[in-house]
Amino acid sequence: MKNVLLFGDPGIDDSIALIYAILHPDINLVGVVACYGNIDKKQAVRNVRYLLDMGKVQEVPVIRGAEGPLNGDFTTFYPEIHGHEGLGPIQHDHALPPQFNSYEEIFKIVNQFEGDLAVVNLGRNSSLSMALILEPDIMAKVSSFYLMGGAFFVPGNVTPLAEANINGDPIAARNVLSQAKNTTLFPLNVTNHTYVTDAMMGYIQQNASNVYQDFLPQVIRYYIRAYQKMHPGIPGAPIHDVLTLMGLTNPNICQYVTKTVDVQISGPSKGQTIADFRSLSEPQKGNPVRIAIQLNYKLFYQDFLTTMTRSQTDR
Numbered sequence: 001m002k003n004v005l006l007f008g009d010p011g012i013d014d015s016i017a018l019i020y021a022i023l024h025p026d027i028n029l030v031g032v033v034a035c036y037g038n039i040d041k042k043q044a045v046r047n048v049r050y051l052l053d054m055g056k057v058q059e060v061p062v063i064r065g066a067e068g069p070l071n072g073d074f075t076t077f078y079p080e081i082h083g084h085e086g087l088g089p090i091q092h093d094h095a096l097p098p099q100f101n102s103y104e105e106i107f108k109i110v111n112q113f114e115g116d117l118a119v120v121n122l123g124r125n126s127s128l129s130m131a132l133i134l135e136p137d138i139m140a141k142v143s144s145f146y147l148m149g150g151a152f153f154v155p156g157n158v159t160p161l162a163e164a165n166i167n168g169d170p171i172a173a174r175n176v177l178s179q180a181k182n183t184t185l186f187p188l189n190v191t192n193h194t195y196v197t198d199a200m201m202g203y204i205q206q207n208a209s210n211v212y213q214d215f216l217p218q219v220i221r222y223y224i225r226a227y228q229k230m231h232p233g234i235p236g237a238p239i240h241d242v243l244t245l246m247g248l249t250n251p252n253i254c255q256y257v258t259k260t261v262d263v264q265i266s267g268p269s270k271g272q273t274i275a276d277f278r279s280l281s282e283p284q285k286g287n288p289v290r291i292a293i294q295l296n297y298k299l300f301y302q303d304f305l306t307t308m309t310r311s312q313t314d315r
Contacts, residue, residue: 002248003028003113005106005142007065008241009037009123010047012082012223017122017241018048019212022055023310026249029057030117031101031109035065036075037123037168039086047086050094054211055312061101061109065127069169071265081226088222090215106131107138114141118248121147121176122241124165129172132179145180148244149173150187150261150273152291159271163188166263167271174263177273183289185261186244187273190254190295194243196220197236200305209311216308239304246303247292253303255294260286 004027008014014037021029032052034044041064048062068075085091110117119142121128132139149165150173156162166173177183201217201224208216223237246253259275275291276284 001026001028003030003117004245004248005031005033005109005117005119007033007035007119007121007123007128008048009035009039009044010051011038011044011086011123012088012219013239013241014038014122015047015051015087016216016220016239017245018051019055019216020242020245020307022052022057023210023212023312024245024249024307025310027245029060030113031061031063031105033063033065033106033127035123035127036067037165038082039077041065041067043086046092046094050092053094054215056211061105063101063105064103066124066130069124069126070129070171071169073169075168081223083222088219090219107135110138110141115143117142118144118146120244120248121145122244124168125149125172125176126169128180129169129175132175136179140181142180143182144248145176145183146186146244146248147176147183148186148191148241150185152187152189152273152275152277152293154189154192156271157188161264161269162271163273166273170263170265170271173271174265177261177263177289178287181287183287184247184256184292185289186240186247186254186292188240190292191240191243192238193295193297194238194240194300195234195236195297196224196239196304198224200236200301203305204308208309210309211312212308242304243295243300246300250299250303253296253299254292256290256292258288258290260284261289261291
C-alpha cells in the first residue's frame with residue numbers, strides 16, 4: 001500500500017487522477033492539496049471535496065494550496081478544455097467546507113508517514129515548492145516525489161517549447177526539480193500517448209461498480225471532444241495525470257533514464273525543461289531526476305480500465 005499526498009488543480013485530468021487514487025487498492029490517499037492551475041484555488045477546493053464526498057471518503061483532508069505562481073504572473077485558465085468549473089459538463093453546488101485544513105497540515109502528514117510517503121504533484125509546482133522552502137528538513141522525510149510536467153523531444157502544449165505545469169510557474173518547477181529527492185518526472189513525451197477513447201468509456205459505463213460509473217464517461221467524453229477540436233483525427237484524449245499515479249503503482253508502465261533537469265524561467269523559452277541526453281556527455285552534477293521516456297500503452301489501457309471499473313468495496 002502506497003501512502004500518497006496528492007497535489008492537484010482539478011481540472012478534468014487531475015479529477016480523473018483523483019478518482020484513480022480513490023479507487024486503486026494499492027493507494028492510501030492521505031491528503032489532497034488543492035491549488036490554482038486549470039481553475040482557481042477556490043473552485044479546485046470545491047471540486048476535490050465534491051469528488052471525495054461522492055466517493056464517501058470524507059476523512060481525507062483537503063488542504064489549501066497556492067493561489068498563483070511564485071513570480072506573480074497572471075494565470076491563464078482553459079475553460080474550453082476543462083469547462084468553466086473544471087469538470088467539463090458537470091456543474092455542482094457543492095459548498096466550500098466550513099473549515100479548511102491549513103497549509104501546516106502538509107507537514108503534519110509528512111511527519112506522520114515519515115519515510116513511507118509519496119508526494120504526487122499533478123499541477124503547477126507552486127505549493128510543493130513553498131513546502132520545500134518553508135520546511136526542507138520535514139520535506140526530506142518524503143520517500144519519493146512523482147511529478148507530471150515538462151517536455152523532451154516533443155513540442156510543448158502551451159508554447160512551442162513548454163508544457164503547462166512547468167510554464168505556469170517555472171521558478172517553482174526549477175526549485176522542485178533541483179531540491180526534491182528521489183523524483184520521477186512524467187513529461188509530455190509519454191503522457192501525450194495516454195489516450196482514453198469513447199470505446200473505453202462505453203466499457204466503463206457498462207461494467208463499473210462504483211459511484212463514478214456515470215460521472216467518468218460524461219467528463220472524459222467532454223475532454224475527448226475538446227481535444228478533437230484542437231487536434232482533428234486524434235484517437236481520444238490523453239489523460240496526462242493518471243500516468244503519474246500509475247508510475248507509482250506499476251513500475252513497468254514506463255521506461256526511464258536519470259538526468260539532471262533545468263528549467264528556463266524567462267524569455268521565449270520560459271518553462272522549457274532541459275536535460276542532456278547525449279550518449280557521450282560528461283557525468284552530470286546536480287539533483288538526479290528519473291525521467292519517463294517511453295510508455296507501455298497496453299499496461300496503461302489495462303490498468304485504467306481495471307481500476308476505474310473496480311468496486312470501492314474491493315479496496
